[in-house]
Amino acid sequence: MHLFETLKQRVTTIAQGEGLSVGLDRIAVETPRDPTHGDLATNAAMVLAKPAKRNPRELGEIIAARLVEDPLVAGASVAGPGFVNITIAPEAGAKVVKAALDGAAFTRLAETDAPQKVNVEYVSANPTGPLHVGHARGAVVGDALANVLALRGHAVTREYYINDAGSQVDALARSAFLRYREALGETIEIPSGLYPGDYLVPVGEALAREHGEALRDMAEEAWLPIVREVSIAAMMAAVREDLDVLQIRHEVFFSERSLQVPTDIVAATIQRLEGEGLIYQGVLPRPKGQADDWEDREQTLFRSTQYGDDIDRALKKSDGSYTYFASDIAYHDDKIQRGFDRLIDVLGADHGGYVKRMTAAVAALSHEKVQLDCLLCQLVKLYRAGEPVKMSKRAGDFVTLRDVVDEVGADPVRFMMLYRKSDAPLDFDFAKVTEQSRDNPVFYVQYAHARCASAKRQAVEALGADVLDDLSEAAAEQLVDAGEKALIILLAQWPQVLAAAADSAEPHRVAFYLHELASALHTQWNRGKDDTALRFVNAEARDLTRARLALVEAVQAVLRTGLSALGVSAPSEMR
Structure with a gap:
C-alpha cells in the first residue's frame, strides 16, 4: 500500500462528494514539520476553498469528519488556516509494514504512469589523463540518478561523450x-x-614497441594521427578501469569526432536550423567588462535568445571552424533523433554558462518537445584529518579518482558524493569517511542495515528459526509505540521519496532519506537499551516480537533497496 497516495485519493473523493472540482490536482498529503501535529497532513481545504468561495477551516472540518470514518484513520483535526492533520490507525501502519516487507514490490509503487526514454550523460571527461576526484562526483551522481530513474520505470541509457576532437x-x-x-x-x-x-x-613505451624508431623519423603531420589514436584508446581504457572501481559502466560511448568524420553532421545540423530561420549573420554586443575574447566581427549566430538564453551564440570561430557549442548542438540533436524524451547532462561546476545555451538549443532542435536537465557538480575538496590532501604524483597536478577509492573504498566515495546536493561544494575527509561513528553517514546507514540483521539473528537464538516464518502474517497492528510509528511513517515515504528524486533529478534525496530512516532505527534500538519493553526481541512476548521483526525486516528491505540505488553495499555485519 502507498499510504500517501491512498489517503490523497480518499481526500479527493471526499472533495468530489462536496461538489469540488477545481484544484484537485494540487491536493497533497505529506508529513507535518512538527510530528506532534499528527502523522500526516493535507492542504486540501486550503487549495480547494478559494476557487469554490468557501471557508477553508469549515471545509477542513468536513474533510476531517469524513476522514475519521476511514479505517486507516484514527483521528483528524483542523489546524491553522485549514491544514487537516491526520493520525493513522494501527491497521494503516500494519498495511505499510506488510507492503514494505517485499522491498522490490514496495519500490514499484514509485513507478510512473508515463514512462519516458531518458538519456543520462555523465563523466564525459576529456580523454587526456586519469579521472580526478571531481569526475568521481559527476560519475556517482549520474550513475545513481540513472538507477533512480530506472526504478521510477523509465527506460534509461547511460552515455559517455568522448571529447576526441x-x-x-x-x-x-x-x-x-x-x-x-x-x-x-x-x-x-x-x-x-x-x-x-x-x-x-x-603509452610511449607501447608506441616504441610497436613502431620502433619509425615514428621519430616522420613529420608531425604523419605521426600525429597515429599517436593520437593510440593515446585516446589508452586513455579511454584507463577511464573505463577507473570507473569500474566504482562499479560504473556506460552503455554508450559517443565519439565527438564521429560528428564530422566521415560525414559532417555538425554542418548538416546547422544547415537545418538555418532553414528554420534560427541561424543568422550578425555582430554580438560587447559583454560587460569588455571581455578580452570578444570579437567585433560579423559571425554565424544561433538565435538562442528566442528560447530563453541571455544572448545569441556564435557557431563558428574566426578561422571558419565550428565552435564547441556547434558540435554540442549536433550531438544533442543526435540524442533527439535517437528518440529520447528527456536528456540529462551531468556537468562540472565550470559549465554553468553552458546551461542556458544548451537548453535553448534542445528546445529549438526538438520544437520544445524534449526536456533537458543540466546538473552542475561543484568541486570536491580533499582533507585528511582536517588537513588538505596533496596532489597526486602520478597525475602531475591533481588527485585521481583511483587514489581516493584505493584508500577508502567505493562505498564511502559513492555515498558521500551523494550526501550533498550536487551543486553544493563538498569537503571529503579521508579520516571521517572511514571512522565507525554516527558522524560518518555511510557507516551510520550501513550499520542500521547490519543491526536489522543482528536483531533477526538474536530472535532466532531466543525463539527459534520459525520466529521469522512468514512475517507478513505477523500482527503488526501491535506496533503502536511512538518510535515504531515514526519508523512506519518513514517507511511509507519511500515510494514518494524515490519518485521525487527521479522527477527532480536529485539522487541526494535518497541518501538523505536513508540516513533519516537509519537514525530512526538506531533511536528505537537505543530506547530498547533503556526500556526492555521496547526491545525488538522479547522472549516473553513472541507475537509482539514477530510484529517488531516484521518492522525490522521492512526497514532492512528499504535500506537495502535504497543503498543499491546509490550503488552502495548493504552489509549484514560491520567489521
Whole structure:
C-alpha cells in the first residue's frame, strides 16, 4: 500500500462528494514539520476553498469528519488556516509494514504512469589523463540518478561523450610522442601546455614497441594521427578501469569526432536550423567588462535568445571552424533523433554558462518537445584529518579518482558524493569517511542495515528459526509505540521519496532519506537499551516480537533497496 497516495485519493473523493472540482490536482498529503501535529497532513481545504468561495477551516472540518470514518484513520483535526492533520490507525501502519516487507514490490509503487526514454550523460571527461576526484562526483551522481530513474520505470541509457576532437587531443598526442622518444632513450622535457603526468609513460613505451624508431623519423603531420589514436584508446581504457572501481559502466560511448568524420553532421545540423530561420549573420554586443575574447566581427549566430538564453551564440570561430557549442548542438540533436524524451547532462561546476545555451538549443532542435536537465557538480575538496590532501604524483597536478577509492573504498566515495546536493561544494575527509561513528553517514546507514540483521539473528537464538516464518502474517497492528510509528511513517515515504528524486533529478534525496530512516532505527534500538519493553526481541512476548521483526525486516528491505540505488553495499555485519 502507498499510504500517501491512498489517503490523497480518499481526500479527493471526499472533495468530489462536496461538489469540488477545481484544484484537485494540487491536493497533497505529506508529513507535518512538527510530528506532534499528527502523522500526516493535507492542504486540501486550503487549495480547494478559494476557487469554490468557501471557508477553508469549515471545509477542513468536513474533510476531517469524513476522514475519521476511514479505517486507516484514527483521528483528524483542523489546524491553522485549514491544514487537516491526520493520525493513522494501527491497521494503516500494519498495511505499510506488510507492503514494505517485499522491498522490490514496495519500490514499484514509485513507478510512473508515463514512462519516458531518458538519456543520462555523465563523466564525459576529456580523454587526456586519469579521472580526478571531481569526475568521481559527476560519475556517482549520474550513475545513481540513472538507477533512480530506472526504478521510477523509465527506460534509461547511460552515455559517455568522448571529447576526441580538437586541440586538447592533439596536445595529448604530442605529450605521448615525447614519452615515446623517452622510451627510445632520449632525455625529454615536457613544455608548458602539454601533459606532464607519468600516466603517459606506458603509452610511449607501447608506441616504441610497436613502431620502433619509425615514428621519430616522420613529420608531425604523419605521426600525429597515429599517436593520437593510440593515446585516446589508452586513455579511454584507463577511464573505463577507473570507473569500474566504482562499479560504473556506460552503455554508450559517443565519439565527438564521429560528428564530422566521415560525414559532417555538425554542418548538416546547422544547415537545418538555418532553414528554420534560427541561424543568422550578425555582430554580438560587447559583454560587460569588455571581455578580452570578444570579437567585433560579423559571425554565424544561433538565435538562442528566442528560447530563453541571455544572448545569441556564435557557431563558428574566426578561422571558419565550428565552435564547441556547434558540435554540442549536433550531438544533442543526435540524442533527439535517437528518440529520447528527456536528456540529462551531468556537468562540472565550470559549465554553468553552458546551461542556458544548451537548453535553448534542445528546445529549438526538438520544437520544445524534449526536456533537458543540466546538473552542475561543484568541486570536491580533499582533507585528511582536517588537513588538505596533496596532489597526486602520478597525475602531475591533481588527485585521481583511483587514489581516493584505493584508500577508502567505493562505498564511502559513492555515498558521500551523494550526501550533498550536487551543486553544493563538498569537503571529503579521508579520516571521517572511514571512522565507525554516527558522524560518518555511510557507516551510520550501513550499520542500521547490519543491526536489522543482528536483531533477526538474536530472535532466532531466543525463539527459534520459525520466529521469522512468514512475517507478513505477523500482527503488526501491535506496533503502536511512538518510535515504531515514526519508523512506519518513514517507511511509507519511500515510494514518494524515490519518485521525487527521479522527477527532480536529485539522487541526494535518497541518501538523505536513508540516513533519516537509519537514525530512526538506531533511536528505537537505543530506547530498547533503556526500556526492555521496547526491545525488538522479547522472549516473553513472541507475537509482539514477530510484529517488531516484521518492522525490522521492512526497514532492512528499504535500506537495502535504497543503498543499491546509490550503488552502495548493504552489509549484514560491520567489521
